[in-house]
Amino acid sequence: MQNSAHRFTGTEWTLDDLLSIEQICGRHAERYRLDTFPNQMEVITSEQMLDSYVSSGLPVNYGHWSFGKHFLIESGKYRSGQNALAYEIVINTNPCIAFLKEDNSLAMQALVIPHACYGHNSFSKGNYLFKQWTQPDAVLDYMLFARNYVADCEERFGFERVEQTLDALHALRDQGLDKYKRPRKLDTRKERAEQAKRLSVAQDNMRQGEYYSVTPQSSKAVATEAVFPASPEENLLYFLEKHAPKLEPWQRELARIVRKIAQYFYPQRQTQVMNEGWATFWHHRIINDMYEAGQIDQGILLECLHSHTNVVRQPEYTRLNPYALGFAAWNEIKRVCEKPTAEDREFLPDIAGSDWLETFHDIMQNYRDESFLLQFLTPKLVRDFRLMNIQTREGLDHWTVDHTAGAEGFKAIRSQLAAQYRLESVMPEISVVRYRRDTDRKLTLQFQSYNGRNLVEEETLQTLKQLRQLWGFDVQLEAVDQSGKIQKTY
Amino acid sequence: MTSVIVDRRPEKGKSTANRQRVLKRLDSALKAQVDKLIARKKLQEHDTAVEVSVERKDVKEPSFALDPATGTMGRIVPGNEHYRVGDKIPRDPSQRQGRGSGSGAGEGESDDEDTFRFALSREEYLSLLFDELELPPLVKKDLLEIDENRFRRGGVVRYGNPGTVCVARTFKASIGRRVAAEALHEEALEAAEAALNSALADAVPARVRAAQVALEEVQQRGADIPFLDPVDLRHRALIEVQAPRTAAVMFCLMDVSSSMDETRKDLAKRFFTLLYLFLSRKYQKVELVFIRHTDQAQEVDEDTFFNGTQAGSTKVVSALVKMHEIIGQRYPASHYNIFGAQASDGDSFGGDSTESSAYLISQLLPFSRYFVYAEVGDRTEQGSTSLWSAYDDIECEHFNMATVRTRDEVYPALAKLFQREQTA
Numbered sequence: 001m002q003n004s005a006h007r008f009t010g011t012e013w014t015l016d017d018l019l020s021i022e023q024i025c026g027r028h029a030e031r032y033r034l035d036t037f038p039n040q041m042e043v044i045t046s047e048q049m050l051d052s053y054v055s056s057g058l059p060v061n062y063g064h065w066s067f068g069k070h071f072l073i074e075s076g077k078y079r080s081g082q083n084a085l086a087y088e089i090v091i092n093t094n095p096c097i098a099f100l101k102e103d104n105s106l107a108m109q110a111l112v113i114p115h116a117c118y119g120h121n122s123f124s125k126g127n128y129l130f131k132q133w134t135q136p137d138a139v140l141d142y143m144l145f146a147r148n149y150v151a152d153c154e155e156r157f158g159f160e161r162v163e164q165t166l167d168a169l170h171a172l173r174d175q176g177l178d179k180y181k182r183p184r185k186l187d188t189r190k191e192r193a194e195q196a197k198r199l200s201v202a203q204d205n206m207r208q209g210e211y212y213s214v215t216p217q218s219s220k221a222v223a224t225e226a227v228f229p230a231s232p233e234e235n236l237l238y239f240l241e242k243h244a245p246k247l248e249p250w251q252r253e254l255a256r257i258v259r260k261i262a263q264y265f266y267p268q269r270q271t272q273v274m275n276e277g278w279a280t281f282w283h284h285r286i287i288n289d290m291y292e293a294g295q296i297d298q299g300i301l302l303e304c305l306h307s308h309t310n311v312v313r314q315p316e317y318t319r320l321n322p323y324a325l326g327f328a329a330w331n332e333i334k335r336v337c338e339k340p341t342a343e344d345r346e347f348l349p350d351i352a353g354s355d356w357l358e359t360f361h362d363i364m365q366n367y368r369d370e371s372f373l374l375q376f377l378t379p380k381l382v383r384d385f386r387l388m389n390i391q392t393r394e395g396l397d398h399w400t401v402d403h404t405a406g407a408e409g410f411k412a413i414r415s416q417l418a419a420q421y422r423l424e425s426v427m428p429e430i431s432v433v434r435y436r437r438d439t440d441r442k443l444t445l446q447f448q449s450y451n452g453r454n455l456v457e458e459e460t461l462q463t464l465k466q467l468r469q470l471w472g473f474d475v476q477l478e479a480v481d482q483s484g485k486i487q488k489t490y
Numbered sequence: 491m492t493s494v495i496v497d498r499r500p501e502k503g504k505s506t507a508n509r510q511r512v513l514k515r516l517d518s519a520l521k522a523q524v525d526k527l528i529a530r531k532k533l534q535e536h537d538t539a540v541e542v543s544v545e546r547k548d549v550k551e552p553s554f555a556l557d558p559a560t561g562t563m564g565r566i567v568p569g570n571e572h573y574r575v576g577d578k579i580p581r582d583p584s585q586r587q588g589r590g591s592g593s594g595a596g597e598g599e600s601d602d603e604d605t606f607r608f609a610l611s612r613e614e615y616l617s618l619l620f621d622e623l624e625l626p627p628l629v630k631k632d633l634l635e636i637d638e639n640r641f642r643r644g645g646v647v648r649y650g651n652p653g654t655v656c657v658a659r660t661f662k663a664s665i666g667r668r669v670a671a672e673a674l675h676e677e678a679l680e681a682a683e684a685a686l687n688s689a690l691a692d693a694v695p696a697r698v699r700a701a702q703v704a705l706e707e708v709q710q711r712g713a714d715i716p717f718l719d720p721v722d723l724r725h726r727a728l729i730e731v732q733a734p735r736t737a738a739v740m741f742c743l744m745d746v747s748s749s750m751d752e753t754r755k756d757l758a759k760r761f762f763t764l765l766y767l768f769l770s771r772k773y774q775k776v777e778l779v780f781i782r783h784t785d786q787a788q789e790v791d792e793d794t795f796f797n798g799t800q801a802g803s804t805k806v807v808s809a810l811v812k813m814h815e816i817i818g819q820r821y822p823a824s825h826y827n828i829f830g831a832q833a834s835d836g837d838s839f840g841g842d843s844t845e846s847s848a849y850l851i852s853q854l855l856p857f858s859r860y861f862v863y864a865e866v867g868d869r870t871e872q873g874s875t876s877l878w879s880a881y882d883d884i885e886c887e888h889f890n891m892a893t894v895r896t897r898d899e900v901y902p903a904l905a906k907l908f909q910r911e912q913t914a
Contacts, residue, residue, distance in 0.1 A: 398580050
């Protein structure tokens, strides 16, 4: 290992170099009070990077054809030059595993190490969503448990049946989330013990279930029956696991596994702008610190800045780049803390003139994309990005510009932008409203439509087909508009 | 806080199992493509990597999704330089399709293309080509193995790693060395003793002392001869041997009269392909000769062979004569391993069948390493045609025949040959 007086140069690196860069970054990060999990850097090939894509960065996953499909698609894109591969992938585990691609140059590694090992790492240790919804100590164990359990089921109940069940469960993955209720902690040991208990109880129920799995002829009970569930259930997979009349015990376990994993990625999906911006801010900062301390030479600095510039590029009239938006937002917060203008004092009075590092940590810990943008987007950023708010509706052949960057448009743009990062605006809101337990076992779901937005017809029908297969009886989906009127029934 | 670094690069093939799963799921779509490829590709080209494309709808994973083309929608767009409040911007019709494109946080995969492409490995390709053929492991190894040189034990050498020490040979070497060394030692001892005796006889004290010292030295040297010495070590040697590969020529004989329809030709092509793939693994160089025949035979190129049609009746013997003629002109049996592969629907008329069978026995089989006849087609009389019954009488080690009605019968038709070549 090199001593601290060593200055990195050139493009080649060794494993020891990476470790010592990580430690140098660690010393800089300490000054900024970045609190992290221990780092475990893993050098991987391009092919292994594709493997990681497929399982969203988790090093262990159960077997399913869809992962093979994603691998083929991603590797096809990569080989044909359509997509460049990520330089790194990092997930919230403890220790924090960061995958570094082997063909990164020394400069690229010097860039991605502070990005992943200190930026993302400290974010997932500090942010409230990650703290409440994920268990970085337990996830790898849980994935191992899931993999073995699925393999075991394949052996016992047949490859095809397991595949069909998982296909159907995957179709409902997005409806397997507890969005408001905090999920229980993952604990593999407890999971195993309870699984045994659940399975034996379920076996007993199966016997009684004979009763449930046939449709009673009489429908007299309908009138007196209370509505079940008493309040709508948003977690469809949870509902299936607990109440589906025909599922076998192992299928309920699979439903549980699929929703637990989907739940694990839920915080990441809600903090994309913040998290990427945070990591980008810190790699930028630490790279410059390293240069000033003489730990990297000018060549490396320039190569890093070149890549950094590409990462935060925001092309005009396209989608917003979360890296660009996030990086700019954090820089703006720093500016407002240090040199607030009258405008900043008007819109962001709470943080204007405060200690920037203190404020940074507070924001990182307590916000998600939606609230972050709503609270801390500055008028200057809106002007710098030259944002405009456009609206249209079904049937129109044009967009109308509602607001442009400027004092009048600021608040409207801010709330529209924040709303765009609300998961509810991209994921349909579907919940279980009725299960006629005592008559024909029909399950009724409701899709709450906002702003006249409908479901994609073809996919909805296919997904319902999968759901019916799991449920075993009729399933109906009602699309309800904002006034509560049923618009359409699938 | 302790950080660690792990080099994961050596751990390969994590996605292999899931790849098998998706291939299995795509089985029928891939088979349809391979069917097209077999019609289009030349025999030699089946050796190279094969790219296939798959339609996304075949592997669609449905989910409940919002349709971005419905309802009212708002969007924040960066980089505005031209527009003012109230301006109207035409909607790009392409954005009305696909999902997730309507919002900044949309994470849906971009379904911008309807298909994706990937390469099949050789093994995956072969199993699609021959309908999940269950190749015996040895044959599979032969078909799939690219590495040609093998190592074999050969002789002993003086240097090597400790694991390869050959104990018997080392002892043998040590005996020889000791015998030689002791013989020399005895001579030296005798000479030293003689010198001492003569010194004692002369009674010169200085010489006596010198002779005594010399004698002691010689005696000491004798005691120092080791039982085993590093120079005795012998190791078993590994030598690289090239598999016995020489040139081979493969004759493809096919009846192209009108009764040979596309399905039959397709089966025939698979039959020739598998044989070629096998031979090209066994022999360094395999030349291909294509002879087509109706009532007369012609040497043609591959394209014409599989795609050209010709009118006429059927005379099998003409192709056999042609093959014999070409062997005589270009492929002396002393230099080439000659393989014959004949595909026909079995139609032949009059004395042709018996004539062919007789010609085969007398003129071709003596020179050929192997001759295989495949009767292709799905008619009920397949396997009982006149050509079949004539060939059925041939009793020869290196002649084989089989009916190929479906593509999974292609491999069994050649199985005997493969087994024979394995043991050879």
